[in-house]
Amino acid sequence: MLVDSHCHLDFPEFQEDFEAVLARAEETGVKTMMTICTHVTKFDQVHAIAKAHDNIFCTVGIHPHNADSEPEVTVDQLVQWASDPKVVGFGETGLDYFYEHSPREIQQRQFRTHIEAARKLDLPVIVHTRDAEEDTLAIIEEEYNKAPFRGLIHCFSASDAFAQRVVSMGFYISISGIVTFKKAEELREAIKNVPVDRLLVETDAPYLAPIPKRGKRNEPAYTAFTAAKVAEIKGLSEEEFAKQSTDNYFTLFSKAKRG
Template sequence: MLIDTHCHLDFPDFAEDLPAYVARAEAAGVGRMVTISTRVARFADYAGIAERFPSVWCSVGTHPHQAHEELDVTAGQLVALSRHPRCVAIGEAGLDYHYDSSPRDAQARGLRTHIAAARETGLPLVIHAREADDDMAAILREEMGKGAFSAILHCFTAGEALAMTGVDLGLYISFSGILTFKTSENLRRIARMVPRERLLVETDAPYLAPVPFRGKRNEPSYVVETAKVLAETTGVGFDEVARITTENARRCYWKMDHAAPLAQRA
């Protein structure tokens, strides 16, 4: 089994036939998917999808692109919403200096709010980091000094220094379809440096489809292709990579294994 640790099943790309996408993922051996929040105001949508499909879970949080729109969201509100039985993570939150869609101070403020919620709940924080390595590393080190929390550096494309900072702090490093691109040799080099107990795979669907589907709409079933390349990159078999990343995902998203089945919640 594989777990797609990060996708966006609420996006319009999947609206036409979401059950078919979920079914294809399950048929491909992707037993669990986590659909990730980008706006707290839309949490009911994410939770609703997770309630429809036993293999789908969700998170609660504000993407850095929307950080300035939800600065009034408190850690307490995140904690309260995360009590939903299908919510297994906080985020995604972080820093994106590539697009700078939100002021950088708003992004940092939002990130710290999400860290506080992750610390209080024990749920992992899903971190978005793009072209902000130094500031991200500084915030993570400072906040970890205030009290430990679990986190994932999702869709990792940053440099070696941030990867090793994450490893030093006990974070998980998640690789997407970008790992399969011909131009991603440095990323594959970094993947070889990450301890196996910290490796995760994801799609970030509908974006970043892996080879051989590059350029097409991404979907959770395609995480198999990323896992294949991670296996080649790390020099272990595909079945072993599937076992390792699934065990890591279950340990990280621990709430999955502690929630009652959907059928028991009427």
């Protein structure tokens, strides 16, 4: 059994063959999926997918790309949305200085809002960080020192030092198909130093399809390729890592119920 801990099943890329996508995931052993909210204005669509399927959970939040274009949410609004049984975390939130579709100060403010909501309900916050390692870490450490909270660095591609510092605060690290890319040697080296009980796998579908599907639309079934590569890096059988990463998901996202 595997869990795709981060995908975007509400995106238009899945409209035409949604049921076939879910069937292929089942066939490859991906028994649980978490569809991630990027716009609170589209939360109802994300939530509807999770409500309609026992093995799909969801989050609520605003992607840093959308921090300026979406309504600025309050802690209380996020907490209210997350009171539903199928909403098991907050995000994705965080900082993206690569594209800077939203001003940095708004990204940072919304990041802190998501963290406070995560504290209030003791649910994990799903963190996106790109070209913003220093500021991401500074906010996480500052907020954690105020009061601890649980979290996950999704689609991890930061440094080994970053990984070690967030793991020391109890965070988990989620690995995407990037780990299979030829030029991702630094990422593979960093994964060697992350305890196996802190690792999850994801697709970030429809993006970042792993080798041998690179260049195609990604989908939850392809979690298996990423998990196989991480198992190889950690010196585990695919079955051992599948069990461990699944257990890790349900430990971190403790509101999610095993099927």
